[in-house]
Amino acid sequence: MSGSAPWTTDRNSSxxxxxxxxxSETSRCDTFEQLALPLFPSLYNHAFWLTHDQAEAEDLVxxxxxxxxxxxxxxxxxxxxKAWTIRILRNTFLTTRTGLAASRTVFLEDHPExxxxxxxxxxxxxxxxxxxxxxxxxxxxxLPPQLREVLLLCDVDExxxxxxxLILDVPIGTVMSRVSRARRTLRQxxxxxxxxSL
Amino acid sequence: xxxxxxxxxxxxxxxxxxxxxGELSPTERQGAEQHLATCHACALRVLSATQLKxxxxxxxxxFAPPAEALGRFAAQLRSQSQLQTNPLPQTSPQPQTKTPxxxxxxxxxxxxxxxxxxxxxxxxxxxxxxxxxxxxxxELLDQHLAILSSAATPQVISSDRHTVKPWFQGRLPFSFxxxxxxxxxxxxxxxxxxxxxxxxxxxxxxxxxxxxxQVSIFLMQRSTNSTLSTLSGxxxxxxxxxxxxxxxxxxxVSDVNPSELDNLLAxxxxxxxxx
Ligand SMILES: [Zn+2]
Numbered sequence: 001m002s003g004s005a006p007w008t009t010d011r012n013s014s015x016x017x018x019x020x021x022x023x024s025e026t027s028r029c030d031t032f033e034q035l036a037l038p039l040f041p042s043l044y045n046h047a048f049w050l051t052h053d054q055a056e057a058e059d060l061v062x063x064x065x066x067x068x069x070x071x072x073x074x075x076x077x078x079x080x081x082k083a084w085t086i087r088i089l090r091n092t093f094l095t096t097r098t099g100l101a102a103s104r105t106v107f108l109e110d111h112p113e114x115x116x117x118x119x120x121x122x123x124x125x126x127x128x129x130x131x132x133x134x135x136x137x138x139x140x141x142x143l144p145p146q147l148r149e150v151l152l153l154c155d156v157d158e159x160x161x162x163x164x165x166l167i168l169d170v171p172i173g174t175v176m177s178r179v180s181r182a183r184r185t186l187r188q189x190x191x192x193x194x195x196x197s198l
Numbered sequence: 199x200x201x202x203x204x205x206x207x208x209x210x211x212x213x214x215x216x217x218x219x220g221e222l223s224p225t226e227r228q229g230a231e232q233h234l235a236t237c238h239a240c241a242l243r244v245l246s247a248t249q250l251k252x253x254x255x256x257x258x259x260x261f262a263p264p265a266e267a268l269g270r271f272a273a274q275l276r277s278q279s280q281l282q283t284n285p286l287p288q289t290s291p292q293p294q295t296k297t298p299x300x301x302x303x304x305x306x307x308x309x310x311x312x313x314x315x316x317x318x319x320x321x322x323x324x325x326x327x328x329x330x331x332x333x334x335x336x337e338l339l340d341q342h343l344a345i346l347s348s349a350a351t352p353q354v355i356s357s358d359r360h361t362v363k364p365w366f367q368g369r370l371p372f373s374f375x376x377x378x379x380x381x382x383x384x385x386x387x388x389x390x391x392x393x394x395x396x397x398x399x400x401x402x403x404x405x406x407x408x409x410x411x412q413v414s415i416f417l418m419q420r421s422t423n424s425t426l427s428t429l430s431g432x433x434x435x436x437x438x439x440x441x442x443x444x445x446x447x448x449x450x451v452s453d454v455n456p457s458e459l460d461n462l463l464a465x466x467x468x469x470x471x472x473x
Contacts, residue, residue: 044267065271136253140258154219177212183251187250
């Protein structure tokens with residue numbers, strides 16, 4: 001699970017720099033802490049979206065870091081530590097009872113999407129109002145987990161397609177297809193909620 | 199994504215999404231931008247998709263860990279670190295037994311990182327609140343910055359009010375007047391115009407320069423229940439000033455001297471008055 005995947009460089013290069021310089025001083029654990037602790041809020045948010053439970057989310061993050069620390073030697077400096085950690089978190093979740101249940105009920109097939117050009121609904125009609133956070137929360141909850149997941153990685157955690165592909169263990173084309181499908185579905189889900197303003 | 203986008207064709211959904219996610223190669227991006235400069239429909243799709251992405255990002259940052267969880271977590275991590283430092287390090291991950299949360303000595307480095315994590319949480323929270331209460335100001339600033347950062351040309355490139363004004367007819371549910379070049383304050387130049395959306399409403403975006411400073415002027419219909427009434431102030435070095443006429447709300451965004459921004463606003467307000 002830790003893998004030695006070619007994670008692409010994170011924009012958090014200062015953390016990676018810190019990693020490089022400190023590793024030579026053999027303070028591996030200190031380095032790990034410095035990389036890991038700032039990720040806690042972000043990983044907790046991600047874990048909560050997966051588990052929908054505070055205690056489970058905390059346990060999941062704790063177990064993730066436990067595993068990540070154990071596998072830290074296999075992490076390649078200069079690659080995306082956050083993506084590497086999210087992959088461990090996700091795999092850990094999928095082996096839990098909740099995760100196994102979720103993965104059974106969920107997943108749509110990845111049909112290659114037909115490339116749609118504009119037409120049908122006009123963009124003017126589809127424009128989203130930005131201020132309705134509650135509506136967006138509801139829509140995100142209703143989104144199939146597989147599609148919600150890709151939007152959390154792409155829009156919320158700002159991870160590049162290449163690294164999302166590594167996290168999800170799918171080809172990059174599948175990431176693109178899911179991003180596209182996720183946004184279209186999100187729009188459809190928002191339509192009845194926002195009504196006129198959409 | 200591997201194919202060169204054809205400029206004459208509308209952006210497909212993959213290209214559009216990759217465009218707003220910053221995933222296109224420079225060549226692909228250039229092709230997309232060329233198309234967007236001439237295609238009104240695709241430009242609106244990009245605008246709409248960008249807004250959805252920003253809204254998703256805000257909505258997705260939903261769950262913050264309880265403050266005490268950070269402490270517990272740091273302690274647990276610390277204890278595990280100490281366990282792993284002493285025995286021979288293992289190269290493959292082993293199933294870890296869960297250490298009960300107890301009081302462990304946390305070294306200064308860990309405390310510093312923990313403090314940083316807590317600070318990060320707090321700053322994210324306040325940033326989000328700021329964003330929610332003042333989404334529109336952020337939206338205005340985003341649009342102004344987009345104009346500054348991209349070399350994208352406006353849909354109408356003209357300093358001539360007789361070209362700019364008719365272009366908006368039929369595209370906006372309201373009309374407005376534009377001053378003569380001679381009536382503008384000194385060194386103030388109309389560069390062009392765009393159709394845009396603000397707060398879900400169609401708006402005209404006029405691009406001016408004052409002494410080479412970019413100025414974005416948004417004109418929208420004045421509605422009774424508008425949330426825009428108090429929208430003025432400074433943000434990140436930019437001034438946002440609002441003026442109203444009986445029919446219109448005019449918002450100016452720029453980093454130019456505020457008094458010069460007001461001069462331009464005054465001229466625009468004046469010209470809206472029926473002759
Ligand atoms: Zn087009």
